[in-house]
Amino acid sequence: MSRILKNTEENIFRVLMFISTTFILTILAIIIYSIFEKGIEFISWDMLTQTPKGGYYYGKEGGILNAITGSLLLAGSATLLALVIGLPFALFLNVFLIRRKKLVAFIRFLLDMIWGIPSIVYGAFGFTLMIFLGIKTSLLAGIIVVTLFILPIMIRSIDEILRTVPIGLMEASYSLGSNRSETAFRVFVRQAFSGVITAFLLSFGRAIGDAASVLFTAGYTDNLPSSLTEPVATLPLSIFFQLSSPVPEVQGRAYASAMVLTFIILLASLFSRGIGKRYHKTKINF
Amino acid sequence: MELFNRPIRHRINTIWMVLCLILIVSLPFILSIGLFLKSRLLLEDHSLFDLLFTKVWKPGDGKFGFYPFIVGSVWVTLIAMLISVPICLLTAIHVTQYTRKYVLRIIHPAIDILAGIPSVVYGVWGILVIVPFVSRYLAPIFDYRTLGYSIIAGSLVLSVMIIPFMLNILIEIFRAIPVELKEAALSLGATRWQAIKQVLVKKALPGIIAAFGFGLARAFGETMAVLMVVGNVVKIPKNIFDPGYPLPALIANNYGEMLSIPQYDSALMFAALVLLGVSLFFNVIMHFLISRYNKY
Structure with a gap:
């Protein structure tokens, strides 16, 4: 029973x-x-290739090219900047500090803390920082805040890959006479290259999709991005603004814009899978 | 050929690395201090208790009661957790213990894609699918009329958003448990289900709780998707079909108009500080749970 x-x-x-x-x-x-x-x-061809014309937000013609280029530019530069800061940081943890286990554990703990902070907090903080520094809503402010927001994501995924690099590789590199920074940038980076690309694309996806952090900082404009100090349009915000319009055509365009954004994200994720496999060959296997 | 000789390059690299380290390690402290300094203006006139537990929100009159927003946030978050916790736990056990390997190979990219979808897109999906679903099907069951923009709509969208996040951690935790443990239980005559229930889940319990804690912290701070479907009415919700107004939505909705009243600006920064505090608090606690679990 x-x-x-x-x-x-x-x-x-x-x-x-x-x-x-x-x-x-x-x-x-x-x-x-x-x-x-x-x-x-x-969706229509015009939507992808034109900026909003007069009366666009009442359903007249135009497109969201301003938001597409703005988003790509903002997310692209923020991700590059995050790579320039994040990669050395992760290398430092895994090459220079490899014997300081407690310190590394503490730094990873702090990283986890930063990783969990909601993006709206970065947005709000970025806004106060902008007022403090006297910057207006602009591409530059957007890039700074988005960089801060994706840094922990970037570092965490690079760190995870670097941790798998066998210590024998480091010893071999030292024994051939290279110093620590050469070991880090020449040996470790090459060994973890596919992981770095994956981390880059993952962070890019986050950067391009996040609205809460750019809401305060990047502003919005109907023009194509022209300089660092001008406001810039972003896809998530263009979706958000168009959706709150009472005009059905404009709402429809919000759906089309959402599809464009989703498509970009799916593409990035597909690329990261493909590239990850492709660069496996250059890796030394133990 | 090379720009600098080796020792100099080594030194430049090292300095750059240390600078990056300092920047990142000081980030949480800078965030907290910055937001605290901004919200000090509000804290001078209002006690913390008043801010958190009074109900009147009239920034024009200098009345800042965060209670409706906190209640809204807590409701949305808890209901989302109620929906997603069992789904995550069951799926994690299913794909790690019962199914063949290929299911894991299908579910992993699915989780990645779900995790990668931007929150605005989740919001659009919520408006397209969840809001009509609530107003047409779910609310009439309970004999309730609503447009659909409600606490429950926010929770449903939010629960889908945090599933990939928690499921990922759970799958990792279940896979990290040594298979010998389960084999030992099986060899003592336990059925597969008994082994899972009494050995695996028990062993993984701190990790499971931590995964849900991380999910909770994440859900609490989620902004755009919830904001788009939750209704945004400053009122204490009476049931799950009422609209609510969570804290992150408060910040996001008022960023333009707050500049005219200094205290209003300060109040929004205080809201951000509360979010930061909640996130750090949960993350610290869960971190210690996980690290204890790793010791075994």
């Missing part, structure tokens, strides 16, 4: 488990489907 009961419990849970796994996959399919279904209905 009790044996049957035991098995019934397992069976009930197996059904529940199966349902929840299917649920997650179905939800993903529904999200992608509903975004693309609505988006395709409203």
Whole structure:
């Protein structure tokens, strides 16, 4: 009797488990489907190649080229900047401080803290920082705040890869007479190259998709980005603003813009998978 | 050929690395201090208790009661957790213990994509799918009329957003448990389910709690997606079909108009400080749980 009961419990849970796994996959399919279904209905060539003309926000002609270029520029430069700061940082942890286990553990702890901070907090902080420094809403301010926001993401994923680099490689490099920074930048970077690319694309995806941090700092404009000190339009904000319009055409364009953003993100994720495999060859296997 | 000789290059590299280190390590402190300095103006006139537990929100009259926003945040977050916790736990056990390897190979990219979708897109999806679903199907079941922009809509969207985040940690935790442990239980005559329930889950418990804690902290700070579907009415919600107004939405919605009243500006920075505090608090606690778990 009790044996049957035991098995019934397992069976009930197996059904529940199966349902929840299917649920997650179905939800993903529904999200992608509903975004693309609505988006395709409203997308047009003009939307991708034109900036908003007069009356665009009442449903007249124009496009979101300002937001697309703005987002690519902002996210691209922020990710590059984060790489320039984040990669040396991760190398420092894994090459220079490799014997200081406690210190490294403490720094990783701090990193985890920073990683969990919501992006709106970065946005609010960035805003006060801008007022303090006397910068207006601009591409530059946006880049600074987005860089801070994606730094922990970048560092964490690079760090995870660098931790897998075997210590023998480091010893070999030292024994051939190279110093620590050469070991870091020439040996470790090369060994972890595919991981660095993945980290870059992951951070780029985060940077281009986040709205809360650029809301205060990057501003919004109908023009194409022209200088660092001018405001810049971003895709998430253009989606957000167009969606709050009462005009149905403009709302439709918000759906189309959401599709464009999702497409860029999916592309980045696809690339990171492909590239990760491709550069596996240059890695030394132990 | 080379720009500098080796020792100089080594020194430049090292200095740059140390500068990066200092920048990043000081970041949480700079954030906290900066936000605290900004919210001091508000804290001079209002006690912390008054701010957190009074209900009147009239920035024009200098009344800043954060209670409705805090209640809104707590409701949205807790309901989202109630929905996503069982799903994550069941799926994590399913894909690590029961299914074949290929399911894990399908679910991993799925999690990555879900985690990568921007929160604005989740918001659009919420407006397209969840809001009509709540107003047409879910609310009528409970005999309630609503446009759909409600606490429950926010929670549903939020629960989908934090699933990939928590599931990823959970799968890692379950995979890190040595298989011998389960084999030992099986060899003593336990069924597979007993081994999972009484050995695996028990062993992973600190990790499981930590995963949910990280998820909770993340959910509490999520802004755009929730803001777009939750209704944003400054009122203490009576049930889950009422609109709510979580803290992050408060900050995001008022960034333009706050400049005219200095205390208002200060109040929004205080809200950001509260979010930062909650996030740091949960992360610290969960971190210690995880590190204790790793010792075994």
